[in-house]
Structures are given as C-alpha cells and as structure tokens.
Amino acid sequence: MKLTEDWLAVIIGFAVIIIGMLDFIDPAFLKF
Amino acid sequence: MSTTTAQPAAKQKNTAGFFLGLAVVLVLCFVARYFYNIVKPMTLPGGIPGSVLEYPIWAAAIGLIFNYVFKATNVHERLVPGFKTELFLKIGLILLGSKVSFKVLVTAAGGAIIQGIIMVTCVYFFSWWLAGKFGLPDTLRAVMSTAVSICGVSAAIASAGAVLAKKEEITYVTALVIVTALPLMVIAPLLARAMNMPEPVAGAWFGGNVDTTAAVVGAGTIYGETAQTIASIVKNTQNVLIGVVAFLLAYYFVAKEGGERPSAAIIWQRFPKFVLGFIIASLLYTFGLITKDNTSYDFVQGFMNWFFCAAFVCMGLELSVAEFKKMGWAPVTVYLIVTVFNTVLALGVSWLIFGWLFPANL
Numbered sequence: 179m180k181l182t183e184d185w186l187a188v189i190i191g192f193a194v195i196i197i198g199m200l201d202f203i204d205p206a207f208l209k210f
Numbered sequence: 211m212s213t214t215t216a217q218p219a220a221k222q223k224n225t226a227g228f229f230l231g232l233a234v235v236l237v238l239c240f241v242a243r244y245f246y247n248i249v250k251p252m253t254l255p256g257g258i259p260g261s262v263l264e265y266p267i268w269a270a271a272i273g274l275i276f277n278y279v280f281k282a283t284n285v286h287e288r289l290v291p292g293f294k295t296e297l298f299l300k301i302g303l304i305l306l307g308s309k310v311s312f313k314v315l316v317t318a319a320g321g322a323i324i325q326g327i328i329m330v331t332c333v334y335f336f337s338w339w340l341a342g343k344f345g346l347p348d349t350l351r352a353v354m355s356t357a358v359s360i361c362g363v364s365a366a367i368a369s370a371g372a373v374l375a376k377k378e379e380i381t382y383v384t385a386l387v388i389v390t391a392l393p394l395m396v397i398a399p400l401l402a403r404a405m406n407m408p409e410p411v412a413g414a415w416f417g418g419n420v421d422t423t424a425a426v427v428g429a430g431t432i433y434g435e436t437a438q439t440i441a442s443i444v445k446n447t448q449n450v451l452i453g454v455v456a457f458l459l460a461y462y463f464v465a466k467e468g469g470e471r472p473s474a475a476i477i478w479q480r481f482p483k484f485v486l487g488f489i490i491a492s493l494l495y496t497f498g499l500i501t502k503d504n505t506s507y508d509f510v511q512g513f514m515n516w517f518f519c520a521a522f523v524c525m526g527l528e529l530s531v532a533e534f535k536k537m538g539w540a541p542v543t544v545y546l547i548v549t550v551f552n553t554v555l556a557l558g559v560s561w562l563i564f565g566w567l568f569p570a571n572l
Contacts, residue, residue, distance in 0.1 A: 182483070183294075183296060183297050183300065184300060184482060184483035184484040185483055185484075186297065187297055187300030187301045187303075187304060187484045187487065188304060188483065188484055188486070188487035190301050191300075191301045191304030191305055191484075191487050191491065192304070192487065192490075192491075194301070194305060194509075194510060194513045195304075195305070195308055195491060195494065195500070195506075195510055197509070198500070198505075198506040198507075198509035198510040198513075199499065199500065199506045200506075201504060201505055201506050203505075203509060204505065205505055205508040205509035205512045208508070208509065208512025208513060208515070208516065209512060210243055210246070210265060210512070210515040210516075210519070
C-alpha cells in the first residue's frame, strides 16, 4: 500500500497520542 | 544520460527544499506564538481586547508577509516542498479527535450529513449553472463547483482527476480558494459574533461556508473551542462526500464524452483516510484512555495547536494571485457570487440544523 499523505498524518497523529499517553514528557513547553 | 543524472539531483534538491521549508515554517510558528502572547493581554485601539487576535490570524499574517519576502528574494520556490498545509492540518485534526466524545461526534455528524447533502447539492448546481451562464469550460465548471461546494483544494484535485481537467485549471481554482478563504477565516467569526451566534451554530456555519478545511478550523479556533470542534466535524463530514462527487462526475463526463466507465472503487480511493484517525482518536477519548485530568491531554492538545499553527502559516506562504491574470476575471466573478450564495445558504441551514434539529451540547 502506498504511503499517502492521509496515512502519514494518521501515523504521526497516533505517534503523538501514544507518546502523550506514556505520560513522561511535561507538556508545558508546548503551551501556546 | 543527462536525464538519469538530472533526476537524483532534482530529488536531492527537493529533499533539501523540504527540510529547509519545514525549518522555516517552524521558525514562523514561533514568531506567530511570540506576537500572539505579546498582544493577548494588551488593549488595542478602540478598547478592543488583544485576545481577539487569536493565533490563526497571526500565523496566516506572518505567512503572508514572508510569502512576499521569499518571492522578492527568489527563494520561495526552493522552500515550497516544506509548506505542507494539508499534512499539518490532517495531523492537527486527528489530534483534535482526541478531545471529542464519540456521542458528540455522532450527534454532530448526523446534523452535518444533512447539512452537507443540502449544501453540496445546492451550491454545486448553482455554481455549475452560473459558470455555464458565464461561458466557462465544463472542466473548469466541474473543478470550481466541487471546490466551492465541498472543501476547496483537495476536492478540486479529486474532481480534476475525475474530469481530466487541465493543470492550470487546478492551480487557478486552488489560488481562488485560498484567496477567498483567508479573509473569510477572519470575517466569518466577526459576523457570527455580531449576530450573537451560539458556538455550535457558528461552528456549523464555518464548516458549511468556508472553503478550505484549514480556514474552517482557523475560524472555529478564533470563535471558541466548541465552535472549533463542531466546525471540524462538519467539514470532515463534508470532505467524506468528495469520493461520491468524484465518482458521479467521472460517470457524467464518460457518458457525455465517451471512455471507460468509472469504478465505484473511486469512492474509497478519494475517501479522506485521515478521518478514520479522527474517529479512532475520538474513541480513545470516549473510552477514557485520554482524559482531561492527565498530562497526556495537554501534550496532545499542545501538539494540535502547533500543527494547526503550521497549517495557517503555510496557508499564508502558499497564497498566489499570479494565476488570475492568465484566466481573466469571469471565473473570479463566478466564484465570488457563489461564495456569497454559499455563505447565506449555510447560515440558514446551520441555524435550522444545529440550532433546532441537532443541537450539539459539548
């Protein structure tokens, strides 16, 4: 299966969610 | 011989351009955040609170300024591979899904399906009819009508593939979409505020009338968190219709001009798969794997804002009006009239559906 932009977005999106769920990074630096 | 050596060189240049462009976008996001935080606590002339200048406005404005600077210094083309508006936006939308409960998603999507069908059908046929009156070619009519009725850039590309439109027609419509969507992103929330619209109704209105998904999310963000969520759900639901419209268009053009009949597989091919990511993220939130009480929520929402900010910066960076001169002003006139029609119709339909039939309580 070709890696389209949509699937790439899904991979990156869930990578962020999983890292977030591991709960070891303080998100303060991301504050907008 | 020269082709085989030229290709890797071009690819290398493209990769370098991608990383350079990406670095530029990141730096501009920091600049946008800096100005947003500086102005937020201020009072602007006329007693306007600085907080009305939400970060999408800063990001798009800074993107526009640097668009001009990069073009003037002839480096814009080099950096373009890194301006990934759609990718940043899709990642942001998936992350947005992780704060939307599935119940809200289903309720809002129910209303959005009805709104989407009404809006897409009425706007598409009005645009098709009007463009015909102005004597535009059928391929341009199809690309423009799909772009204005569904979701701008990706819909334009999908329909162009189905009707075999010319490349310059796609570039032209894409430019038109961004030129109208950017001001709408700022004007629509102002109008909604003047009309004192409830956030779900305003969100549904932005989702129905603003043409690009990035500008829809921007308008929603400016108006409020609930408006951002509803606007995204409504727009995503409308985006799902791309495949169906592309299939019907391909069928129409084959019937008219001959050729191989399209397969229904086109509906899946054109289905925006990132929407599946949005739904799964919403399920994670619904089943309590992400909750508002822990740091994972702040982490995910923090990244969401950064990805959205990058998409808004890219929107400003990608704006181009050079294409308009090539095609004349008739298509611009058609597009603007249809945009006004779309805006007024969406206002009535969103009040009816989200204010009365499917009131979404977040």
